[in-house]
Amino acid sequence: xxxxxxxxxxxxxxxxxxxxLAIVRSLGRRGIDVLVGSSRPGSLAARSRYASxxxxxPHPLGAAAEFRKALLDVVRGSEVDLTIPVSExxxxxxxxxxxxxxxxxxxxxxxxEALAAVLSRAGTRGLAGRLGIPAAPGIEVRSLxxxxxxxxxxxxxxxxAPDNRVSPAAVARAGxxxxxVDRTGLVRALNPIVRIGAAHxxxxxxxxxxxxxxxCRRGSVLWAFQWRRLHELGPGDGGSAYRISEAVDPxxxxxxxxxxxxxxxxxxxxxxxxxxxxxxxxxxxxxTFADALPVAVAAGADAPSFLYDLExxxxxDFEAGYRIGVRCRHLPSEIxxxxxxxxxxxxxxxxSDRPKTRRVLxxxxxxxxxxxxxxxxxxxxPGPGIQxxxxxxxxxxxxxxxxLARIRQRRRMRRAARHSSEIATRxxxxxxxxxxxxxxxxxxxxxAGLLGVHSSGRQDLRIRxxxxxxxxxxxxxxxxxxxARRFGVDLSTHRTRRIDQSAVEEADILLAMExxxxxxxxxRFPQYRHKVYLFGCLTDEDAPDVADPVYAPEEVFGACFxxxxxxxxxxxxxxxxxxxxxxxxxxxxx
Numbered sequence: 270x271x272x273x274x275x276x277x278x279x280x281x282x283x284x285x286x287x288x289x290l291a292i293v294r295s296l297g298r299r300g301i302d303v304l305v306g307s308s309r310p311g312s313l314a315a316r317s318r319y320a321s322x323x324x325x326x327p328h329p330l331g332a333a334a335e336f337r338k339a340l341l342d343v344v345r346g347s348e349v350d351l352t353i354p355v356s357e358x359x360x361x362x363x364x365x366x367x368x369x370x371x372x373x374x375x376x377x378x379x380x381x382e383a384l385a386a387v388l389s390r391a392g393t394r395g396l397a398g399r400l401g402i403p404a405a406p407g408i409e410v411r412s413l414x415x416x417x418x419x420x421x422x423x424x425x426x427x428x429x430a431p432d433n434r435v436s437p438a439a440v441a442r443a444g445x446x447x448x449x450v451d452r453t454g455l456v457r458a459l460n461p462i463v464r465i466g467a468a469h470x471x472x473x474x475x476x477x478x479x480x481x482x483x484x485c486r487r488g489s490v491l492w493a494f495q496w497r498r499l500h501e502l503g504p505g506d507g508g509s510a511y512r513i514s515e516a517v518d519p520x521x522x523x524x525x526x527x528x529x530x531x532x533x534x535x536x537x538x539x540x541x542x543x544x545x546x547x548x549x550x551x552x553x554x555x556x557t558f559a560d561a562l563p564v565a566v567a568a569g570a571d572a573p574s575f576l577y578d579l580e581x582x583x584x585x586d587f588e589a590g591y592r593i594g595v596r597c598r599h600l601p602s603e604i605x606x607x608x609x610x611x612x613x614x615x616x617x618x619x620x621s622d623r624p625k626t627r628r629v630l631x632x633x634x635x636x637x638x639x640x641x642x643x644x645x646x647x648x649x650x651p652g653p654g655i656q657x658x659x660x661x662x663x664x665x666x667x668x669x670x671x672x673l674a675r676i677r678q679r680r681r682m683r684r685a686a687r688h689s690s691e692i693a694t695r696x697x698x699x700x701x702x703x704x705x706x707x708x709x710x711x712x713x714x715x716x717a718g719l720l721g722v723h724s725s726g727r728q729d730l731r732i733r734x735x736x737x738x739x740x741x742x743x744x745x746x747x748x749x750x751x752x753a754r755r756f757g758v759d760l761s762t763h764r765t766r767r768i769d770q771s772a773v774e775e776a777d778i779l780l781a782m783e784x785x786x787x788x789x790x791x792x793r794f795p796q797y798r799h800k801v802y803l804f805g806c807l808t809d810e811d812a813p814d815v816a817d818p819v820y821a822p823e824e825v826f827g828a829c830f831x832x833x834x835x836x837x838x839x840x841x842x843x844x845x846x847x848x849x850x851x852x853x854x855x856x857x858x859x
Contacts, residue, residue, distance in 0.1 A: 271557075273857070275348055276348055277300070277301045277302060277351065277468065278301070278302040278303075278304065278342070278348060278349050278350055278352055278356065278755055279296055279301055279302070279303050279304070279349065279351045279352075279473045279577065279646050280304045280306060280343065280344065280347075280349050280351070280352045280353065281293055281296075281303055281304070281306070281314060281353050281355070282303050282306045282307075282340075282352070282353065282354045282355055282356075282359045282376070283306075283307065283354065283355035283356040283358075283359055283810075284305040284306060284307030284312030284313060284314040284315050284323065285307055285308075285309070285312045285313050285314075286313070286314070286355045286356060286559060286565050286643060287313070287562075287599055287644035288355050288557070288558055288559045288560070288562040288563065288620075289305065289312075289313070289314040289355045290313055290314040290317060290563075290644070290653055291562040291565075291573060291644070291687075292314075292353060292562065292573040292576075292647060293305060293314045293317045293319050293320050293356070294317060294319050294647070294650055295565075295566060295571055295572075295574055296573055296574065296577060297317065297319020297320070297574035298319065299574060301576075301577070302321045302495055303319060303320055303321055304321060304322050304323070304324065304343065304347060304349070305317075305320045305322070305323045305324075305341065306324050306325070306326050306343070307323070307325060307326070308321075308325065308326060308327065308328045308329070309325065310325050311656070312482055313645065313653050313656060313657065314653065315655050316652035316653045316656045316829045317650050317652055318441055318652060324343055325339075325341075326339040326340055326597065327339060328358070329356075329358045329359045329361070329363075330358045330361065330362060331360035332368070332784070333361075333362040333365060333366075335831070336359075336362050337362060337363070337365075337366045337369060340352070341369055341370065341373065344370065344373045344374045345373055349373070349374040349376045350374065350375065350378060350581050351374060351376075351447060351577060351580050351603055352370070352374045352377065352579050353377040353576070354376070354377065354378060354557060355557050355558070355559055356557065357388065357556065357557070358557060358740050360384060360388075360556045360557060361384075361388065361396045363378055364378060364381050364384050364393060367381070367412060370646045374527070375580055375581065377536050377537065377576060377580050378535075378536065378556070379532070379534050379535045379536050379538070379556060380532075380533065380535060382532070383532040383533065383534050383535070384556055386532055387532075387538070387554040387555065387556055388432075388556070389409075389432060389467075390407065390430070390432060390469040390553065390651075391408075391409035391467070391469070393551070393553065393554050394407060395531070396528065396531060397528065398550050398643065399531075400524075400527045400528060400531060401527075402524045402527060402528065402551055403548070403549060403550040403551065404550055404551045404552075405471055405474055405543060405550045405551065405552045406471060406472060407428075407469055407470060407471030407472075407537060408469070408470050408471070408713070409432070409467050409468070409469055409470075410459070410463065410464055410467065410468050410470055410824075411466075411467050411468075413444075413456060413459055413460060413463060414531060415457075415542070416429075416468060416470060416504065417452065417453060417455065417464065417706050418460045419445075419470045420449075420452075420455050420470060423470065423472050423473075423855075425449070425450050425451060425455075426448045427448070427449055427451060427455070427470050427471065427472060428446060428447070428469075428470070428471045428474075428475050429446070429448075429449055429455065429458040429459060429462075429468060429469070429470055430446035430447075430469045430471075431446075431462045431466065431467075431468055431469070432466050432467040432468065433460075446828050448473060448559060449833065452822070453821055453822065453825060456820055456821055456822055457819075457820045457821060458803065459616045459820075460820035461593060461820065463552070468617065469569070471634075474543045474545070474550070475543075475545055476543050476544050476545025476546070477497055477543070477544045477545070478497070478498035478501050478541055478544075479495065479496075479498075479515075479518075479521065479541070479542040479543070479544050479549070480495065480496050480497075480498065480512075480523050480540070480542075480560055480561055480579070481493075481494070481495050481517070481518075481522070481525055481539070481540045481542065482494045482496075482537070482538070482539050482543055482558055482561035483525050483529060483537070483538050483539075483540070483563060483574075484536065484574065484575055484576060484579055485529045485534040485535060485536065485537075485538065486535065486536055486579065486583075486585055487533055487535065488529050488530040488531070488532065488533040489526075489529070490522065490525055490526050490587065491526065491579070491585050491586075491587055492572075492575055492587040493517050493522055493589075494514070494517070494561055494565045494568075494570050494572065494591060495514070495515045495516065495518060495521065495563060495723060496512045496513060496515060496564050496565070497512065497515050497526055498511075498512055498513050499511040499596070499632070500602070500603065500606045500632070502602055502605060502606060502609075507558065509602070509604065510598060510599050510602035510603040510606040510776060511530075511596065511599075511606075511632065512560075512563075512564040512596065513564070513594060513595065513596045513597075513800060514564055514567075514568040514591060514592060514593055514594060514595045514596075515566070515593060516593050516617070518549075520550060521540070521542060522548065524540075524549075524551065525540050526559060528540070528554065533676055536576065536579065537556075537557060537558045537572075537576055538554060538555065538556060538557075538625075539555040539557065539558060539559065539560060539561055540553075540555075541553040541554070541555070546779070551566055558572060558576070559769050563597050563599070563642075563644040564595065564596075564597035564642070565591070567595050567596075567597045567642035568590045568591040568592045568593075568595040568597075569590075569595075570588075570591035575587045583705050595642060596635070596641065597642040597643065597644060598636065598641065598642070598643050598644065599643070599644040599645070600643060600644075600645065600646070600657060600658075600661060601657065601660070601661055601664075602664075603636075604661065607633075611777070612657060624725075626686075638708050639775055644797065645657045650802060656841050671788065674791070674792070675785070675788050676789045677782060678784060678787050678788050678791065678803075679784060679812075682781055682784065682787065682802065682803040682805070682806055682812040683810070683811065683812050685802060685803075685806050685812070686803075686805070686806040686807075686809065686810045686811070687810045687811040689806075692778075692802055692806055692807070692843075693843045694779045695777065695800065695802075696778060696840060696843040696844060697843055697844060698732070698777065699777035700729060700730060700731060700777055701730075701731040701732075701775055701776045701777050701782070702717075702720065702730065702731070702732055702733070702777065702778055702780065702840075703733045703734070703735060703772060703773070703776035703778070703779045704716040704720075704732075704734040704735075704779075704780050704782075704804070705734070705735070705736070705737065705768060705779055705780065705781040705782065705786055706734075706737070706781070706782040706783075706786065706815075706817070706840065707736055707737050707738055707739075707741035707782075707783075707786070707817060708736045708738060708739050708740075708819070709734055709735055709736030709765040709766060709767075710736070710739070710743065710744075710745050710746045710749065710765055710819070711745065711746045711749040711817070711818060711819060711826075712782045712784060712817065712829065712831070712833065713734035713735065713736065714745050714749070714760055714763045714765075714816075714834050715733050715749060715753050715758060715760065715830060715833055716736035716780070716782075716804070716836070717732045717733060717755075717838060718753060718758035718759070718760055718763070718785070719753075719756055719757075719758050719833065719837045720732050720837050720840065720841070721758075722756075722757050722758055723837070723841055724841075724844075726795070730844075732809055733766075733769060733772060733776065734766070735766045735768040735772050736765055736767060736768065736770075737767075737768055737786060737789055737790070738767070739765040739766060739767045739768075740765060740767075740817075741766065741767055742764045742765060742766075743764065743765040744761075744763065744764065744765075745760040745761075745763040746819060748818075748823055748826050749818075749826060751829055752823065752826045752827055753830065753832075755827075756830060756834060768790070768793075770794070773790070773794045773797050774797065774811075776800065777800065778800050778802065779797075779800055779801045779802065780802055780803070780804045780807075780836075781801060781802070781803055781804060782804050782814065782815040782817075783802075783803075783814040783815065783817075784803055784812075784814055787803050789803070803828065803831070804836050805836070807835075807836040807837075807839040807840055807843075808832065808836045808839060810833045815829060815832055815833060815836075816829065
């Protein structure tokens with residue numbers, strides 16, 4: 270392409286990432302036409318005044334072929350010099366179809382072979398071992414049994430992380446990388462991952478999180494930037510709310526050069542390390558600049574421009590210097606960090622070293638410094654910052670209103686449990702009873718089935734179950750089907766149903782399994798809140814939740830069903846006030 274006869278144009282993907290915004294601002298200031306792509310409209314980077322146009326594409330992992338087609342349509346119609354992916358998701362999707370872009374746009378992406386080595390944690394660990402680079406211990410598991418055995422050998426707590434190649438749905442259900450402290454927690458964390466792909470287990474590592482960003486050509490490191498993570502969010506390799514630039518450590522640079530040379534790496538990469546007592550171990554390698562760019566730009570290292578010149582103009586000489594000690598914050602992550610720090614139960618596991626109160630207060634005070642750098646906030650480019658503040662404010666408002674609603678409903682449920690005549694009157698008069706849980710695959714399905722077993726032959730009662738976020742027409746959880754048989758309930762024919770207006774309207778009483786479900790039902794259907802109760806009101810004056818046993822061991826299902834059986838026993842007694850108590854498990858009078 271001739272840059273003298275046409276405007277230079279770049280596509281930046283993953284517009285919701287702060288790193289994408291840093292790229293847009295950097296290249297936009299150079300006069301480069303920047304198009305921003307994202308899987309949702311109104312992304313952060315698209316709000317920048319340096320973004321010339323925004324477009325939306327399907328999720329790159331959920332619909333990879335559709336994502337590439339949508340992106341290719343934009344590339345062909347815009348004569349794009351370079352396409353820059355920022356997340357692992359877009360890297361994976363583009364690598365699978367890079368040949369489609371030949372002749373249309375360069376991709377800021379290394380070879381498929383090199384990507385395969387870093388997208389697998391086991392592959393990264395094996396490569397580091399062959400090169401003599403100290404790496405964080407860990408194991409890749411593909412089954413629950415293997416994970417339980419590995420955790421037994423390591424000892425709790427352990428870090429559980431999905432492989433970078435699993436689906437976004439599995440990552441969302443698992444909550445990303447997380448600490449687990451017991452067998453039940455491990456089962457819950459592992460199950461959604463190993464059903465789709467591999468999971469990574471490793472011990473908790475103490476010390477500072479260090480990042481090293483590099484630009485490479487044919488495996489040679491041309492430029493490097495180092496930073497330290499100050500406010501780390503859990504055990505994630507790169508997650509940090511607050512970062513500070515550091516001088517490049519020669520030891521880390523030498524290790525990076527070894528790895529990049531071995532893979533013949535092209536373009537950008539980030540290496541994550543853990544530093545403790547002047548010793549380092551490699552924890553992860555990323556194929557993008559996702560964590561480094563905002564703090565690098567703040568420190569005076571124009572990494573986005575370097576990447577553009579490397580990929581488009583084949584430039585290989587870059588200014589190595591940048592300012593040391595420059596700090597950069599990410600506002601939403603800072604709020605999360607502060608919240609988690611205020612929860613004593615999470616501090617022990619979330620933070621490898623609990624920060625001292627004085628340090629926390631000093632870090633908070635620094636936020637008032639007008640020269641403090643932020644990933645998003647900028648006086649010269651206010652659009653993204655305003656958008657972020659709106660989203661943060663909306664989240665905070667939702668959090669406040671939710672907490673107030675939860676307090677109100679907790680008081681109401683305890684009052685109903687202690688003065689049982691209110692709920693007993695409604696149960697006795699009910700012609701339709703609706704049980705509600707989250708997915709309608711375990712708790713509400715079992716409760717409806719158990720009540721149905723002991724109401725068979727009665728024409729005056731309809732029993733239904735729904736889920737707040739249920740997928741339509743799915744089957745019950747296999748473990749639930751097996752456990753339910755011991756109570757005489759057959760869930761093999763059960764099909765899930767999502768809660769809707771008609772289901773709530775026709776029910777005379779709704780019994781929700783958790784207080785959060787009560788709050789959500791009342792939020793969605795406020796006109797029917799008077800007939801929504803917590804199932805625990807039937808069993809205890811404290812109105813406890815019926816905890817979700819999904820992905821838990823079979824004994825947890827058994828305990829959950831015992832709790833539900835006790836509530837159904839009480840409900841049957843309310844429906845038959847003149848009769849003697851019934852053993853609802855066997856269906857005979859006691």
